[in-house]
Amino acid sequence: MGLFGRRARRARPAGRRPPEVPDVEASRPVATEPLGASKLWSDGMGKVATRSVQALAVIALVGVLVFASTRLTLVVIPVLIALVLAAAISPLVSWLRRRGVRSILATWLALLALIAILAAVLWLVVRAVVDQWDELRRQALDGFDSLQTYVQDLPFQISSEQISSVRDSAVNFLQSSAVGSGALQGVSQTADFVAGFFIMVVVLFFFLKDGPAMWEFLLRPFDGEAYQRGRRVGAATIQTLGNYVRGTAIVAAVDAIGIGIGLAIVGVPLALPLSVLVFLLAFIPLVGATLAGILAALVALVAVGPVEALIVVAIVVGVNQLEGNFLQPIVMGRTLRLHPLVILFALTAGTVLVGITGAVLAVPIAASIWRAIQVWDGPDLPAKFARQKRVETV
DSSP states (O other): OOTTOOOOOOOOOTTOOOOOOOOHHHHSOOOOOOOTHHHHTTSHHHHHHHHHHHHHHHHHHHHHHHHHHHHTHHHHHHHHHHHHHHHHHHHHHHHHHHTTOOHHHHHHHHHHHHHHHHHHHHHHHHHHHHHHHHHHHHHHHHHHHHHHHHHHTSSSOOOHHHHHHHHHHHHHHHHSHHHHHHHHHHHHHHHHHHHHHHHHHHHHHHHHHHHHHHHHHHTTTOOTHHHHHHHHHHHHHHHHHHHHHHHHHHHHHHHHHHHHHHHHHHTOSSHHHHHHHHHHHTTSTTTHHHHHHHHHHHHHHHHTOHHHHHHHHHHHHHHHHHIIIIIHHHHHTTSOOOOHHHHHHHHHHHHHHHTHHHHHHHHHHHHHHHHHHHTSSBTTBOOGGGSOOSOOOO
């Protein structure tokens, strides 16, 4: 039998059929063209519509969350403030624990120290306002008389009758029922503030004492990479919030001390309360320092005169330049990795939704969200949509 010869066929047992050879072509799936409504969603416009519906669903969910947050501000705002403060002073609690202090005692020491500082600042402000209020009122009246003299020398005519009309309107407003209703509303807001403050203190205590345990409890449903991502996001968020608050507090303290010394040298009344106001407004990026400077200049203009007001403006501008060009880059570093336009949008949204508290909290929350995106897929690997895809040249 040669290489190409046929072999003799073996006899098959009776009753057995030869094995069937599978038809490969027949087993392949046949590409069917979508019919009816499915065809409408498979083309380009259908994909765009699908993404649009998904985007609308996400926007609706975010809108519901924002609406619920604005309705529950008495709970949401104290919790957010407690989270920010806990991130800022948690290193002190950790330091005390490393020195052998029990966890509960370290938490109480840090919390009482924070409350004592806030109470001391509030007492100083109230005491300074009470002591200098009579002088400020007298100087304000003198400044108003001087303002009337300046107004009479303007190119356009403003009569004394018009000035008296404005004054009478202000007096009538102060004696009207609107002031009474506003006072009642103020009492209600004061009660809400006290309730929110106590909620914030209680939540802050538990954040300082059991913060890591709480986060581990929230991460129980996750495992593997999702769990590691949750740990990265939590650590990055707390680190960003803490660095932002501590850095901003240092910068604000320097601003308040510098401007306060300048106001005291010029002789502006209520220099201490104005310095505290500078410190508080410094927590609002971009616009806080400007607002504080404008208010200090107005008080100087009414109380001591236009020349002193110009000196106050020069002091405020000098301190702000020192802060922006020297102090803030060193203290803040790369904590706030946001474009100024993003900061402006965050400030606007926070102010519209929650008011002045939203303006203070919007920027650190936005910075924390961006930092969480930066560690989403790894310690140095951002989420896919935020990664740099090419060399970006501008």
